[in-house]
Amino acid sequence: MTHLLNLLAAIALLVWGTHLVRKDTLRVLGANLRKILAQSVGNRFTAAMSGVGVTALLQSSTATALIISAFVAQGLMTLTSALAVMLGADLGTSLMALLFSRDLSWLSPLFIFVGVVLFIAKQSTTAGYVGRILIGLGLMLLALSLVRASANELTQSEAVRALLASLSSDRLLEITLGAVLSVLSYSSLAIVLLIATLANSQVVTVDVALGLVLGANLGSGLLAVITTLRSPVEARQVPLGNLVFKVLGVALMLPGVDLWLRYVGPYVHDAANMVVLFHFTFNALAAMCLIGVTQWVARWVKYLLPVPQNNTINGRQRHLDPSALATPSVALSCAVREAMHQADVVETMLRGVLDVIKNNDLALAQSLQKMDDTVDRLHSDIKYYLTRISREALNEKEGQRWADIISFTINMEQIGDIVERILADIEVKKIRSGREFSQAGMAEISEMHANLVNNLRLGMSVFLTDDPRDAIKLLEEKTRFRDLELKYANNHINRLSDKSLHSMETSSLHLDLISELKRANSLICAIAYPILENSGVLAPNRLRQQALPELAPDGPASAQSR
Incomplete structure (x- = not known):
């Protein structure tokens, strides 16, 4: 024995x-x-x-x-x-x-x-x-x-x-x-x-x-x-x-x-x-x-073993191949391809927002809101797929890529939620109420929307290529977009002071809309942070050190007196 x-x-x-x-x-x-x-x-x-x-x-x-x-x-x-x-x-x-x-x-x-x-x-x-x-x-x-x-x-x-x-x-x-x-x-x-x-x-x-x-x-x-x-x-x-x-x-x-x-x-x-x-x-x-x-x-x-004509989800080939899990590098590539599809769905939702606003298209608004369910499902599928990859089987670079994919899909899911909220607000506060933005306000929203779509495409490119130069460009867009949001918020307040009827009727929706667009842009720009951090470009602390003593609770003089 x-x-x-x-x-x-x-x-x-x-x-x-x-x-x-x-x-x-x-x-x-x-x-x-x-x-x-x-x-x-x-x-x-x-x-x-x-x-x-x-x-x-x-x-x-x-x-x-x-x-x-x-x-x-x-x-x-x-x-x-x-x-x-x-x-x-x-x-x-x-x-x-x-x-x-x-x-x-x-x-x-x-x-x-x-x-x-x-x-x-x-x-x-x-x-x-x-x-x-x-x-x-x-x-x-x-x-x-x-x-x-x-x-x-x-x-x-x-x-x-x-x-x-x-x-x-x-x-x-x-x-x-x-x-x-x-x-x-x-x-x-x-x-x-x-x-x-x-x-x-x-x-x-x-x-x-x-x-x-x-x-x-x-x-x-x-x-x-x-x-x-x-x-x-x-x-x-x-x-x-x-x-x-x-x-x-x-x-x-x-x-x-x-x-x-x-x-x-x-x-x-x-x-x-x-x-x-x-x-x-x-x-x-x-x-x-x-x-x-x-x-x-x-x-x-x-x-x-013929390939079914429709062995896909919503007519699309799935990339999350379970057989690739035995090879982490291949499995990560599968997850990246699925994450890019998730981003494509988010882009479709985002691009449709402007058409809904301009044309008061209620059917399109409801159709785009339903697409958020697809975004959520893709996020869940990708997350579950990645958890099935053994973290011990990943080297340092692959481990970082694993984390980047998780972060990217979370951001895309949150952007999808933001777009869904925007569409719901437009449906209730604009389409069903029969209100319209002022001509100047509509121009500002269109410009912010165009910048946001461009930034989303740049963010997708940064995620795919890991290029630090594009990541820097994307991070610069965050500051530019923030300044744009502040400028257009002030412009709207000035129109309210001038008693603009359209601005007064859509004031709440207008301010909420540009704020939500800014929030979505921040999530897109967050894609750049891990890439810049790995490249050694990102400073660990953005606070100016020389300003810290001046902002201390008791100030330098109080500290010396003690």
């Missing part, structure tokens, strides 16, 4: 080490990996090679599948190119299995020691994350040595030998068991390495191990399909296509297991090498034979 528990603990440590390497590699190289994948889709062969490289770094073809699925869902990559990347990803996993099947246990203490030192000394930095990657690699190598030791002990048990011997007569059972283990462990790499170790320790025969390897490959395809079940249809097409490749590969290689044992077995005396070489050959042959049919497989997948 103790030996079995040790084996299970070693397997868990192997899976955990793989998880650490995958997560922190994405944290350090996530943006660069996205660029590599995006730039390599010119043809199927370069796409496949990029899949090899990215998966070799991530230690997981499933992680690559989730990244690629997000790209396809966002329209950044065609399904054909994505399937070619996945063929390369599976080959990359098999290459890493070849590497880790070597006896590298001597590297384990070195990796763990260096990794812990880097992580403790440089937490929340790139060096610290590299340290976590080294810790993960060290744990993987340590786990493999523990698996070997535990497996050797288990081979002494007659009950275990009898149980595992029952697998030798049923290839379908071997494939099923391998697939289940791969899904449960969330890593086909870990399972293949485990199978190789068990075969080398004679816990299972090589014949059984090869059947389990076929199942592990099939399980990695199933895992990606299961992970993306709630994703948009476009994101689910890639895992489904990859699963089709897995099924075809297993069907092609199943008759070759006996041939492999007959013709390759005599030349490879180490059972672990036999297993990982078979795993590599499986994926290499699958890549070579199937890369030419990616277009046909893409057509089959689109036929089996």
Whole structure:
């Protein structure tokens, strides 16, 4: 019982080490990996090679599948190119299995020691994350040595030998068991390495191990399909296509297991090498034979899983892809795109305000007010989506971007509320009351409205580009808009003094309106603050220090007298 528990603990440590390497590699190289994948889709062969490289770094073809699925869902990559990347990803996993099947246990203490030192000394930095990657690699190598030791002990048990011997007569059972283990462990790499170790320790025969390897490959395809079940249809097409490749590969290689044992077995005396070489050959042959049919497989997948004509919200494609959550940099991009749509809805509401005022359009006013529900829903969806991103998986820059997106969506939601209140006031105090602004007052409102719309567009650009120069320009607009509001408020008071009838009838609405426009402008200009603060441009305190003693409660003289 103790030996079995040790084996299970070693397997868990192997899976955990793989998880650490995958997560922190994405944290350090996530943006660069996205660029590599995006730039390599010119043809199927370069796409496949990029899949090899990215998966070799991530230690997981499933992680690559989730990244690629997000790209396809966002329209950044065609399904054909994505399937070619996945063929390369599976080959990359098999290459890493070849590497880790070597006896590298001597590297384990070195990796763990260096990794812990880097992580403790440089937490929340790139060096610290590299340290976590080294810790993960060290744990993987340590786990493999523990698996070997535990497996050797288990081979002494007659009950275990009898149980595992029952697998030798049923290839379908071997494939099923391998697939289940791969899904449960969330890593086909870990399972293949485990199978190789068990075969080398004679816990299972090589014949059984090869059947389990076929199942592990099939399980990695199933895992990606299961992970993306709630994703948009476009994101689910890639895992489904990859699963089709897995099924075809297993069907092609199943008759070759006996041939492999007959013709390759005599030349490879180490059972672990036999297993990982078979795993590599499986994926290499699958890549070579199937890369030419990616277009046909893409057509089959689109036929089996067609994109609904209206799988959108209000006729619009959603950008909050759940499958992208495994890759924080991609998930943040999805949130930015959804936040920009929220800002577009707010701009539509804001631009419609002037038409409502000029034309007394009651129907338009009510229609624009209903759009605030969309703004609120988008704010809620984006906020919930961002909370599902692990903050620990974000580096410092991504963490700041996460906060900026939250702040931006909150500001847009509040601006939507302001516009809704403005429209409600116009409906009650102007349209239904049959009142009109004075000609001068209408001109002032039109000018403030035009400035506000321009500032909103500038704010959206600042949020999207993080350009400090545009942020400075936006912040300057805040002062200009404030001066404009004070000027027009004084002009309105002067018209009241001149007994202007229209000004007297709409006085309350007029002053409330320009005040609400100023409040909305302040929320827009707030977008600039985090960008300027990160750039070191924004002073920590806007108060003039030389003025503070003069404004002290007792003054300098009183302080001296005490």
